[in-house]
Amino acid sequence: MALVPYEETAGVGLQKFHKPLATFSFANHTIQIRRDWSQLGVAAVVWDAAGLLCTYLEMGAGRELRGCSAVELGAGTGLVGIVAALLGAPVTITDRKVALEFFKSNVQANLPPHIQPNAVVKELTWGQNLGSYSPGEFDLILGADIIYLEETFADLLQTLEHLCSKRSVILLACRIRYEWDNNFLAMLERQFTVSKVHYDSEKDVHIYKVGFNL
Template sequence: MALVPYGGGGVLPGLHSPAATYRFAGRPVRIEQSWAQLGVAAVVWDAALVLCAYLEAGNVDLCDRAVIELGAGTGLLGIVAALLGARVTVTDRAAALALLESNVRANLPPELQPRAAVKELTWGRDLGSFPPGAFDLVLGSDIVYLEETFADLLRTLEHLCAEHTVILLSCRIRYERDLDFLRMLRGRFSVHEVHYDPTKDVRIYKAQRGGRKDEI
């Protein structure tokens, strides 16, 4: 696995743009960005695009599934999941919620608005607001990069996941500590790499409790 500095690859020129437009689920998705105000949390990274494409390709049955996105940032991944038929809870810390809410509401047609909720979640702290084990799928893109968050992220995943819950994490491995988190995750879940995009150097990992092979 290549270990490259955070922000490596061809994504940097687009980080400071106020908006970016993509096409998923047969429709344009226009995402507002705010690097100046929120930094890395308010721009679209390659890992989100790769996981969106993975979902769009039909690798996961999203129809009427309960999905939660962690560290959603701009909300692109959760928006795409909702467009593909999921009932989505899109989460991030309080500072990111205004941008997140704006993007979600701007990109979902009226009939899909009730299928998406934006909620505050600081990993390891706000878990009482989320029913344990209530989700079919947990999504995260490029959320593994700050070592001090790893224990709280793992605690959050354990709270959210029942036996049937599938976790999909997409990331570019930049540092040795990223691999440390994967080792931590393997201590609690069965973890497999299910996709690699060599053009963006992004991997998708699937995790599930107890080594079960359930598909959703």
């Protein structure tokens, strides 16, 4: 959702993100994700939260994904949506317009032809073009490292409220970097039931399960 490139001088630790390809193994498939740091900055990086969320989905995520309508918010490279589709979910993979063609190429390159019709790439700017999505349209709402810009929180919460029904489950994987990240969790708790279902201490990534009736 939020495209905020780091400065080139941000440090050697970020140099690994500049490599043009990253390879993963999920759902019995080898997935090669194209990255373009110079074009999209942090949106073109597969962060640890995305990989951990994919692992959680692969392990079952507390529900059957086959036939479960899913949407990924702030898709960036599209990895989470790709894995959800490989696991059998009809999935809508979304981000701002500027990122669509970039991650659409990853979707097309990594999904077998018979699965590609189940993966729709679609624009979604939080808090804006919500009319093109039916209220409560999805069973599963996915977001990996989308909680980090305080100015987007109100729009993100509005979007989650629009997409979520009484039956929906939201899975958010994130690293808590700043105090305002906790503020967003507090905002969520005013509207939803929030529970932490996994924490990876090595990567310092949390997965939260969010919904009206957990």
